[in-house]
Amino acid sequence: MALIVQKFGGSSVANAERVMNVANIVTDTYRAGNDVVVVVSAQGDTTDDLIEKANEINPRASRRERDMLLSAGEQMSIALLAMAIEKLGCPVISLLGWQAGFNTNSAYSAARIKSINTDRLNAELDKHRIVVVAGFQGKNKYDDITTLGRGGSDTSAVAIAAALHADRCQIFTDVEGVYTADPRKVENAKKLKEITYDEMLELATLGAQVLNNRSVEMAKKYNVEVEVLSSLKRVPGTIVKEVTTVEKMLVRGVTKDNDIARISIIGLPDTPGIAFKLFSVLAAKKFNVDIILQSVGRDGTKDITFTVAKDNAEETVATVLENFDIPKENIVCDTNVSKVSVVGAGMETHPGTASTMFEALYAAGINIQMIATSEIKISVLIDLDDADRAVAAVHKAFFPD
């Protein structure tokens, strides 16, 4: 007998039929002798529909009231799932975020979980009930409803698994697991049996939309074994854990991120600390700066090029203009770029990885604009139009089958 936390996203509970499908998975797990806590998101497009309703009335509504509105989404889905489980004859109870003990800070719409009071959860499990918990939500110290922001249900699930010392946290999605590349775009993309937290983090950051980043960080911190698997096909998924043993793969996956922009600043004064000042200013704005290239220019100036998220590009340009005395035309912002990366923990001990990647891109006639490497990944910046071809070519080089 084990304690298993299962999380289902909005598409997994989008309609009555899907809700019954989830109820079947949950009750099968329960009837196999396990304690089960289920975390659910709002149904299908509910959250988007609610946001639209709010915008119709007041696009500048306070975040506090937006959280009040949006948290109704999971309230409906947990009740409906509990009803479906009742129909299948298993004891069940649904709990809202605050009822399940989720205490958060007061950063409405992007709240952080401060603690989980597990009294109620444990009391319900002691009664041998399946517990269905509303993901994405909690309450702050003022007894007001907060939400964790998009993808927050993954975090809710991992947090419950950590707090209850669950044996496993299963994240059900519409894919069968974590792949070496996007299986809809790359032939021969292979499903991984296992992957480390760090590798998963790099993949999540780099645009593989499988698991929310914060949830992986939390899983790593509390050593929660996570399984990513399909809610539609009953096959084993990918296990995310500290050390993987089964597959000794050099590279875990190839991924791309199209939501970035390249910013070039030309003719900065070549004085000590100028780069430090630049990136401090951007860090204060919480802008995530990646791939940095610095070159000495003519006449005691230097050029700095880096990437930021596309959403932050405009404000980055404005921030640079505010803080540095340079003409506007010396800043160039290019959103027609893509970052393609290979990720794998074995990489650092194998210097050949980079050259394999570069060779594959060269053979495909794709020009590399910038390069960045870390212990477990190599990223290149290329033209947006080449992105899909680049992923396919690099994937083929590492997974030739």
Added chain:
Amino acid sequence: MALIVQKFGGSSVANAERVMNVANIVTDTYRAGNDVVVVVSAQGDTTDDLIEKANEINPRASRRERDMLLSAGEQMSIALLAMAIEKLGCPVISLLGWQAGFNTNSAYSAARIKSINTDRLNAELDKHRIVVVAGFQGKNKYDDITTLGRGGSDTSAVAIAAALHADRCQIFTDVEGVYTADPRKVENAKKLKEITYDEMLELATLGAQVLNNRSVEMAKKYNVEVEVLSSLKRVPGTIVKEVTTVEKMLVRGVTKDNDIARISIIGLPDTPGIAFKLFSVLAAKKFNVDIILQSVGRDGTKDITFTVAKDNAEETVATVLENFDIPKENIVCDTNVSKVSVVGAGMETHPGTASTMFEALYAAGINIQMIATSEIKISVLIDLDDADRAVAAVHKAFFPD
């Protein structure tokens, strides 16, 4: 400066435009220097839509999970109304039933309010905020969400007005107040300026769909002055209070109730206590028995005829058969009936009221099947097809203009 509780039903907040209309009424009241607490129902058909969703998955779902589902309806409407009030520039906060301090018993779907902890409400009013409260809902001692049943938002509003000692509780509806008869059906129906709690109770019980009965009982118990008025036209409504002074009308209104059934039991043994036993059994089922007629039959038997709500008719017949040893064909259930009543506190001192009513019906050629009277009303049971004509004829006799 006064403290005013305003309640808006589902149709008053059915869409963005209506929500903005309500926000205008509320902020006007606030800007006139009043403290304002607003109680809202779920938008338009939300509750019905949610019930349909639940039935699709499990028509026999537990009431606990149904309450969890349905209470999401008001959660959405309070957030949207708060956003609309924010847009109009007034300080506002929305509160769920449990946040507003509603403690109920555990009778899911028909919970009773046990107490209201007003700490949070008072704290928000002290901050000069408009407080928007979710009607229809509360929590029980297990921290689970409960609902008060249909029409519960009226009760929520009156309960808050009582707990906060509000100066007035305004119930906004789609009619302009309480009328001497249904204004959509009876020409010359007059809007009343004032009406007593008891008169309102009779009218509510008799089918005038203006105010929920429990809310009037509570208003009477705690002496809350209630005003029924329109959310669309800004004109004074009808005040419901203990003693009315302005209008010395004999009869307040004429009303009909088509949702009843006449049950006749023929050939019960004519032994002492048989009627008592019959009505005890039905009272234990919480069936509301009205207009009773008892007649001695032949051969030491008697016949009893009475009315119950149409919804309870079938179960009433079954209950009688279970408890009395009589053949099935001796029970006759007729749902093709209507109860037409005149209501007015002045009636008891004016014996002419009944004869005026009966004369009007006679002149219209309408047959009276049964009669019941109390201090403040006279009801007759007639054929369903005659109901509208009967109301018009009786109304004309009392309000000739």
